[in-house]
Amino acid sequence: MQSLKILSFCVGAIVLALATAAYANRKINNSKEINTGTPGKGFALVELFTSEGCSSCPPADELLAKIQKETQDKPVYILAYHVDYWNNLGWKDVFSNAMFSKRQNEYSRYLNAQVYTPQVVVNGKTDLVGSDEPVLREAISSALTTEQTAQVSLKAQQNGDKLTVNYELSGNTDNQQLLLAIVQKSAISKVARGENSGRTLSHAQIVRELKTIALNQVKKGQSTIDLPKGFTPQGWEVVGFIQDKTSGEVLTATKADLTTNAITKI
Template identity: 55%
Template sequence: MFVTLLLLFGMSSCAQNNPNQKTTKGIVVLELFTSEGCSSCPPADELLGKIQNENKDGQVYVLSYHVDYWDRQGWKDIFGNPEYTRRQYDYAKWLGKEPVYTPQVIVNGKKDYIGSDEFTIRNAISSALSKPAAAEVALKTTAVNNKLNVHYTVNGISKNSRLLLAVVQKSAKSNVKRGENAHRILSHYQIVKQLQSIALKNNESGTVAITEPKEFTATDFEVIGFVQDTNSGAILGAARAENN
C-alpha cells in the first residue's frame, strides 16, 4: 500500500509540474435575442446588463442581437438588423427549437433559455464555466483610419469552425414612442453593431479589417470574438480583444 501511495503521489506531482500540459479555462457566450418592440424584453436586457457588469474582465461574454420581426408592431427598433433575425433562425435549426421568440438567451450555442429567467441562466453560466473550452482565442485590435484591424490567433478548432467577430456597443438608451413599450426609455447593453464571420483552416492566425461604426470610440465599444462549429452551433472558445 505504501508503494502504491508513493506511485500515485509521484504521478500527481508530475502532472502538476508538466510544463506542456495546458488548462483552458471555461468560457460562456451569452447571446440574447431581443427587441425594443417586445414588452417582455426589457427585464432580459437589464439582466444581461447586470451579468455583463459583473464580468467585465472575466470569461463571460454578453452579446445582444436586436431582431427586426417586431418592427411591424408599430415601432422600428433602432438597433434591429435582419442579419440577427437570420442568426436566430440558424439557432432554431441547430437546437430544433422553432418558432423563434424573444427574449431568448443561447448559452455557448448549445442551450436556450427565457432571457429574463435569472436563476436558470446563472446556473447555466456556472455549469459552463466548470468545463474547459475546446479552443483558445486571442485577439488584439488597432484602430487606423476608421478601421479596426483585428489580429486573431486560434488554437484547437474543428474542421467546421468559423471565427465570428462582434463589434459591440457597451450601452445605450432609447426613447420608445410607439408599440408595446410606448413612452418608455429603455436601457440596452452589449449591442452587437456588426458581426463578421471568418473561415478557419486548421489552427490559424491572421488579421482582418473591420469598418468602425459611425459612433465608435475605444471607451464605448469593444470587440468580442468566438469560434463556432457551423454544423452544431456549439461555441468552442471566446475572447475579448485587447487594444494596442
C-alpha cells in the same frame, strides 16, 4: 364522495405548497453569485435576442446588464442582438439588423427550438427565456466549469473608420468559423410607439456588426471591419468566438477591449 373531494383537494394543496417551496428555494439558491468553477477552464458566451418593440424584453436587457457588471473579472461574454421582425409592429428598433434575425433562425435549426424574444443561447448549446434569472445563472455556472477545446487571441487596431483585427488560434479548428462582434457597451433609447411606447430603455452589450470568417489549417489571420457610426474607443469592444458550423456549439470566446491606441490582447 364529499370526503374524497376534500381529500383530493388537501393532497393537491400540499403538493402545490411543496412545489412552490421547492421553486422558491431553487430561485433563491440560483440568484446567488455565479460560480466560476475551475478558474481558466471554462467560459460562457451569452447571446441575447431582443427588441425595443417587445414588451417582454426590457427585463431580459436589465438582467443581462446586471450579470455583465457582476462578471467583469470572469470569462463571461455577453452579446445582445436586436432582431428586426418586430419593426413592422409600431416601432423600428434603431439597433436592429436582419442579420441577427437570421442568426436566431440558425440557432432554431441547431437546437430544434422556437424563435422568440427575449431568447438567450449559452455557448451555442442551451436556449432559455432571457428574463429567467435562476435558469440563466445556472447555465452560466455550468458553462464556466466546462473545459475549452480551442483558444483564440485577438489584437485590434483602429485605422480611421476601419478596425483591423489580428487573430491567432490554437486547438482543433476543422469545420469551425471565427465570428467577430463589434459591441457597443451601452445605450439609452426613448421609445415613442409600439409595445414599449413612452418608455426609456437602457441597453447593454449591443452587437452592431458581426463578421464571420471561415477557418482552415492556418492558425493566424487578419480581418478588416467597417466601424459603425457613433463609434468611440472607450465605449466599444470586440468579442471573438469560434463556432462549429455543423452543431452551432461555441468552443471558445475572448475579447479585445478598445483603447485610444486600439491595441490590446486578452
